[in-house]
Amino acid sequence: MNKFLLLCCLLFSGVSQATEAPVICGLVTDLNNNPVESASVRWQAADIKTLTDQSGRFCLPKTDALITNSKNITAGKEGYYITGQKIEQTTTQTTITLKPVPEEDQNNYQFLSAFRPHQSAKPSHEGENNSCDQCHPEIVTEFKADRHSQSAQNELFLKMFNGTGDRQTGFGYKTDFPNSNGNCASCHQPVAAINQPYHTDPNTVSGVAKEGVNCDFCHKIKNASVDRTGGHPGVLSYQFSRPQTGHQTFYGPLDDVHPGEDSFHPLYAESRYCAPCHNGSFWNTLVYSEYQEWENSDYARQNITCQKCHMPEQKNMTHFALAEKGGLKRVPSTLISHKNLGINDVTFMKDSIALKTTAQVVDNKLHVSVAITNTKAGHHYPTGNPMRNMLLLVETKDDRGNVLPLDSGKTLPPWAGQGVREQGNYAGLPGKGFAKILINASPYPGRASRFDFSPITPSPHWRPAYIHEDTRIAANMTDVTDYVFDLPHSVSKTQVTVITKLIYRRTFKNWQNKLDIDLPDLVLATNSQRLTVNSQQP
Secondary structure (H helix, E strand, O other), X not given: OOHHHHHHHHHHOOOOOOOOOOEEEEEEEEOOOOEOOOXXXXXXXXXXXXXXXXXXXXXXXXXXXXXXXOOEEEEEOOOEXXXXXXXXOOOOEEEEEEOEOOOOOOOOOOOOOOOOOOOOOOOOOOOOOOOHHHOOHHHHHHHHHOHHHHXXXXXXXXXXXXXXXXXXXXXXXXXXXXXXOOOOHHHHOHHHXXXXXXXXXXXXXXXXXXXXXXXXXXXXXEEEOOOOOXXXXXXXXXXXXXXXXXXXOEEXXXXXXXXXXXXXXXXXXXXXXXHXXXXXXXXXXXXXXXXXXHHOOHHHHOOOOHHHHHOOEOOOOOOOOOHHHOOOOOOHHHOEOOOOOOOOOHHHHHHOEEEEEEEEEEOOEEEEEEEEEEOOOOOOEOOOOOOOEEEEEEEEEEXXXXXXXXXXXXXXXXXXXXXXXXXXXXXXXXXXXXXXXXXXXXXXXXXXXXXXOOOOOOOOOOOOEEEEEEOOEOOOOEEEEEEEEEOOOOXXXXXXXXXXXXXXXXXXXXXXXXXXXXXXXXXEEEEEEEEEXXXXXX
């Protein structure tokens, strides 16, 4: 028995020892006065905590500083609302009663906006039904910069959904399936899709639903399933706890948020929380595979979760709620960023990949070796929607600006863009493409052949398709390619420049052309070398 529990037993039996440091002991029960085991009990906003024993008992140290700074001792456990008790100098024992979170999910609940006041029924606590930015402005500012807040109105998403042209020549989901809205909204517009995941038209959402994967939606999730078989993306693989009128429920990773109807939930620190929208099969093909990629990596074995990389600990924030709204000062590392780092953060993208180039002349040939290492992504690079791709360009020139001819080595595939190079078309040039490439399946169920759809390669993920190749780089792995270039024989000495460049694209170049959308390339890394070459005359 540890020191605190021993003291707890002594105090409950009426025995005290003046030589011991001051403590406060107590009991955590449910509404039926039954003890609650393994509840997390702490001085609020402090790293002084313990777990209740089988009898629901606990003991914590008591100091003047803790009483002044924290004021409350809180108790929380999954399935219950967090509750706290104010502690005075004279308090030696206390009882904390936990109220269970209702099991029922109220599907008529109106989600709160992150940005503007919300009119609803009488709140159970002041501020509980206001917009999120009223109490959490710093968090909401981060959320606004996050792609999740833009998912409902994302230009690329809407153009791909609505499509262009007719079925024979066009491109897009509605072009291929004009009588269906699909289940795209179940991830991109979950507030609208939560009650009708198969029938929501992304063009018609309004109000809070236009905020994408908004704050209130995320903090109503009480369970998440990993869809291993397909057909259940987004809201179809989540369970929710939407409250009845006059009450609230907010889940989160903190176990001491009080007062309010908040509940601690360990799911919010697990990668499984992200899986419903980041692991999905369509037409029996694993299209979105980032969760499974993580699950099979060293990151999962080391418990480096999605949140630890994409929602890292804060460095400067000390209040996730305004002090005037009751927010307590906290250690920044106990709070997490809501920027959800990804393609919205150039530094984050660049730091996850490393490019190394070596070049040398052997037998009057220029040999170039390129190593690309996935250094910090806990999944493949690139990942997510299969349209995301990465290009390695290898360019060699002599001192007159002449491009050296490729003798052997890979060249970029057609999906790197065919046409004028100055417009970002790199197909056929020395280098390599990294992507998960889908090809139309044949025959399409219920139809004669895959040619019901306009031919385009790679195939879009909403069509019946199979994985033709996957050249992406797994976590902690390195891809090495070698290239040999012919050197000029007409001069005895020349300077040769070798430039390697790594480019990230949100979608394939030919898809951009089909959709009439211009998405700028993101240059992840560049290497440049100059070599002096003494040509050997034949």
